[in-house]
Amino acid sequence: PNTRSSISGREVLQPLGNIPTTPGRQVKALKSELEKKESENDTLKNNIADLTKALDSLNLVKEKAAYAIDSGSTAPKDIKKKTKDPDAPDPAMSAYRFFSDEMKKNDSSKAGKELQLLWKE
Numbered sequence: 001p002n003t004r005s006s007i008s009g010r011e012v013l014q015p016l017g018n019i020p021t022t023p024g025r026q027v028k029a030l031k032s033e034l035e036k037k038e039s040e041n042d043t044l045k046n047n048i049a050d051l052t053k054a055l056d057s058l059n060l061v062k063e064k065a066a067y068a069i070d071s072g073s074t075a076p077k078d079i080k081k082k083t084k085d086p087d088a089p090d091p092a093m094s095a096y097r098f099f100s101d102e103m104k105k106n107d108s109s110k111a112g113k114e115l116q117l118l119w120k121e
Contacts, residue, residue, distance in 0.1 A: 100119070
């Protein structure tokens with residue numbers, strides 16, 4: 001391609017296509033291209049993370065199904081909650097608990113939020 005033109009007897013160089021003509025423009029072009037690539041990279045990383053989570057959940061369901069088939073039951077058995085020992089000692093009262101009990105004795109109209117605000121003062 002002819003990149004030279006003649007203006008009043010002088011030859012002037014013409015820029016070639018999309019190639020930036022100055023180092024500053026080259027840097028800007030490369031920075032914008034890098035930002036585009038980084039955003040694409042971030043999008044791909046997020047997609048990979050989402051797919052990994054989905055795969056993990058599928059593997060968990062698969063393991064539960066295999067366990068249910070092996071054990072012969074259709075659902076895992078519920079674990080019973082331990083009952084509180086009636087002979088166990090009560091936990092110690094905190095300073096806030098003493099304060100709130102005294103305030104309720106003196107003025108029974110105070111609610112929880114009001115007591116919290118008074119305690120913070």
